[in-house]
Amino acid sequence: MNYVFQFNVVWDHLPELFEGALLTIQLSATAMALGLCVAVVCAYGKSARPRPVRWVVAAYVELIRNTPFLVQIFIFYFSLPVIGIRLTANTAALAAMTINLGAYASEIVRAGIEAIPHGQIEAAHALGLKRLQIFRFIIIFPALKTVYPALASQFILLMLSSSVVSTISAVELTAITNSLASTTFRSFEFYFVATGLYLAMALGFRAGLSAIYWVVFRRGRAA
């Protein structure tokens, strides 16, 4: 092999790569926030009294966790138009990412809820707190704190798996990299740089998530 690396081409296209990375960050951050909401609502639903609610949540979680992400994306982008729902590539990607993360995160949140000592909940009942109050203050807050590291790594995984949405023409980092690699034929160089950008974004997200943990769980406690 006598391959000559030419990184000059990559530097010329850095602004485009950054634009793609920005969309990756936007999609991921939005999906993280929405997905966590879905997860908390599902966790609440699982502890709900009516059986059908629990069944619906269980069905959703099992369906999403046991099917490939790529197929879920295709359903949102290619199949929904058949029944008249036309989502743009970015919206379809965001919806699929949110639904996917919601299912995985709800299982993590459920593990946190199960770790709450039963006596703590009984004590809250004894103090006359309402159901939603108990869920909010006694269950979900400590539960989220317990499982925060697991949630954080699920968030990072989501950011990395967002590369798959390039297949439905969302122009995030992988899509831009594919385009540039195929028009300049410098695939090694572009994929190296994309790898570096993903690594930087993952580390950035990790730092950001740690900061959120500190603000929400640590400082709140000290006050």
Next chain:
Amino acid sequence: MKIALRFVAVAMLLAMPAILAAPPARAESTLDKILKEKKIRVAIDVGNPPFGILDKDGQPDGSDVAVARQMAKDMGVELEFVQVPSTGRIPALLAGRADVTIASISVTSDRAKTVMYCNPNGALQIVIFGPKSIAIKTPADLVGKRIGIMRATLEEATVPKMAPQGTNIVWFDDISATIQAMLSGQVDAVAMTSFAGKTVADGNPDKQIETKLPVTTAFYGPIVRPSDFELRQWINTWLFLNNQNGTLASIYKKYTGLDLPQLPVF
């Protein structure tokens, strides 16, 4: 004794650069390697009818595949297919996973900067096609329309140049996603080879798919890694012989239904 050992050690150290820098007798060429191992690795794209497809038994078929089979047979070596997606046709070759790519790669000067073309073995036409309900008569009608194209293709190199400002070009990674996007209405029309257009139109009569605009016509040929001159020369010789004896024309006719145009050489 000790001094003698030390002398040998110093002598070896001194000789080291000379040993390392000594050129090998002659670097083995890719053609030598193919003939020695009795095996040629050919990168093909089986997602691109009628050039490369999988037949109903899941075996590679198509005009590119037929060319590769005949070539390996005439070379007297075993044929190993390296199946790649459209975007992997050049990277697989450059990464050394294949010795040659035969996957209807149209000749462009940009691609020739990274790989070496053999002489063309066929021609194709890129067209924009879409459902009858979409009105596209001239390039100006593309404004405001969503046009799907596949990455790493001739379409990608030509459509953005012909499309006026205001055309929404949407990129996909493979042919099935591109076609699916048109069939589900996510894009208004797609740019692809006229052969692919015909396959889609025949397979979906209810959509009334028709050709809207011609984009470009191009010749395509096998590609090899830069500096693989021996292999390129062998392939060119083979192409010359099989152009003369009509093999290339009969393969082209069998899969495309068209007569092979006069093939230029370079």
